[in-house]
């Protein structure tokens with residue numbers, strides 16, 4: 001009987017049977033040609049049918065895996081346009097300081113980490129945020145020296161723009177009262193001129209250069225941890241900003257062993273532009289799981305560290321309007337690198353947060369267009385946080401993608417207005433204004449700066465409810481997005497930002513079969529509940545890489 005059935009099925013369909021079928025789903029496709037459907041069929045890596053249960057059932061064969069979605073929401077997998085995947089993975093096993101709300105707790109957690117760290121090994125990461133404890137004073141080496149006698153410490157602020165060293169780390173780095181501030185950086189000093197341990201922006205390099213590089217084993221462990229987390233929160237693609245080349249080698253190793261379960265686009269530093277330019281590859285070079293061909297540049301610092309570069313001074317610090325980053329000094333150096341990258345057809349992604357930094361980057365992008373003529377470049381500005389009113393239209397005219405992280409809005413929204421005033425805050429994380437001007441939005445998290453969970457980001461973009469609970473109706477509510485717009489930015493928007501909108505970003509026949517099944521319908525529930533929504537299944541290609549009913553993420557081999 002089985003044999004007869006097979007033969008009949010094969011002859012009547014004259015096409016191969018699907019590897020995977022999802023039926024009884026509430027499918028949100030993010031495809032305007034067919035926004036909603038009931039079922040999806042997948043053959044190999046790709047979607048072959050989207051339609052009603054009956055239409056898709058025609059693809060069923062004897063070996064097809066069938067998932068009954070029981071009416072749950074199925075949508076394209078999330079594509080995080082800005083992550084630091086390896087630091088994220090490392091952070092999963094590092095000291096966690098982000099939720100620390102007192103000096104005592106800060107010291108206790110560092111002491112605990114020191115106890116489990118071998119003598120001489122560095123204690124790193126942390127993501128502390130001084131605004132979360134009383135007085136908001138920066139931590140100093142005196143806090144932690146007594147509990148870290150055996151280990152150098154260099155724990156970072158959550159935005160990565162300043163870090164705290166203990167005395168052992170300063171000693172290894174040779175940083176003393178006589179060390180001058182490097183260009184684009186600050187060594188924070190006490191009244192006597194001695195370093196307190198806090199180093200800002202370019203000054204962090206003084207210590208970073210003496211930290212031993214990660215071993216291959218450490219990197220591999222970090223990436224595996226990051227892949228497990230990504231699968232569990234429905235992230236099927238990430239765009240890794242500023243990876244080391246060794247990170248890319250680890251991705252390739254995992255790709256070869258069939259363990260790379262998240263698709264990766266890697267954008268190494270623009271200071272290394274010659275490497276990619278000389279091979280002759282262009283943007284989005286590679287395969288469905290691993291691509292390169294982009295470069296990450298830095299124009300300024302962050303709002304939190306008061307190093308974002310503004311036209312006007314900070315409202316609460318009249319002598320300071322921020323810093324241009326080291327790569328921008330002199331500006332001609334950055335222009336030269338960008339022109340070289342653009343001539344080679346590489347994509348440029350520039351971190352710019354303050355309004356003047358963004359404006360200067362737009363000038364540089366315009367220079368490249370002028371020099372080399374029209375082309376599909378998809379220049380990006382990462383963060384694009386504080387916009388000058390005059391620059392929205394220019395952003396759109398140059399076709400620049402705003403690669404934004406809405407979670408930062410509900411986090412920084414707690415204190416940003418005190419720092420930059422009402423007028424500038426009204427053009428901060430201005431997602432609605434970007435869309436009104438026809439700017440392409442790509443969503444991401446900046447993980448490990450913010451949580452990787454995309455539902456928190458959707459929640460942030462839709463509610464703009466700050467984490468302190470003080471803006472339940474939204475901080476600058478006119479900038480809220482609808483759930484549909486937020487989902488679009490997180491799927492098609494991010495795919496566009498990596499030149500992959502023809503390959504992924506929607507549930508469309510022919511595209512890669514990256515999908516998530518959610519516990520609730522985010523389009524119909526109360527927006528405040530979106531942050532509680534769980535990912536039930538994550539599908540990449542035809543592989544189910546996360547299944548919360550069997551909470552063991554997918555892995556091949558061992």
Ligand SMILES: [Zn+2]
Pocket residue numbers: 082083084241446449
């Ligand atoms: Zn970043």
